[in-house]
Amino acid sequence: MDQSIWIDKLKEKGLKATQQRLAILEVLVEENFPLSAQNIFSKLRRNNPNLRLSTVYRTLNSFVEKKIVRKLDLIDKESFFELLSGEHHHHLICMKCGEIIPIDCPLKDYEEELIDNTDYTIIDHRLKIYGICPRCR
Ligand SMILES: [Zn+2]
Numbered sequence: 548m549d550q551s552i553w554i555d556k557l558k559e560k561g562l563k564a565t566q567q568r569l570a571i572l573e574v575l576v577e578e579n580f581p582l583s584a585q586n587i588f589s590k591l592r593r594n595n596p597n598l599r600l601s602t603v604y605r606t607l608n609s610f611v612e613k614k615i616v617r618k619l620d621l622i623d624k625e626s627f628f629e630l631l632s633g634e635h636h637h638h639l640i641c642m643k644c645g646e647i648i649p650i651d652c653p654l655k656d657y658e659e660e661l662i663d664n665t666d667y668t669i670i671d672h673r674l675k676i677y678g679i680c681p682r683c684r
């Protein structure tokens with residue numbers, strides 16, 4: 548993640564770019580998928596043993612207020628959060644060097660077919676493609 552972009556973005560929204568805020572944004576950027584506060588907390592806790600779940604909630608809610616993050620109420624109990632920036636897309640990831648290339652979503656037609664066949668309301672999907680880039684091959 549290019550931190551300077553997010554430091555500017557936080558400033559622009561009137562939030563101080565604290566390590567904790569940047570760490571939470573980093574998880575959301577890297578996962579590129581809606582996450583619950585609990586998900587984010589579990590990921591960050593490994594490196595931040597003093598972090599509290601309530602802090603993650605408070606930070607996420609301030610992001611929602613400032614329209615940096617969107618809150619998705621998918622299930623009764625738990626809210627999911629995702630970044631508001633950027634179009635829906637997926638990632639092609641090199642397993643050797645870790646390069647990540649955004650790719651367009653190939654699943655739009657498939658989703659419509661699923662809706663027709665199952666009568667589900669589709670909320671989201673996740674797709675990551677792993678490979679070896681030309682430089683690493
Ligand atoms: Zn590579």
Ligand SMILES: [Zn+2]
Binds near residue numbers: 635636637654672674
């Ligand atoms: Zn997609």
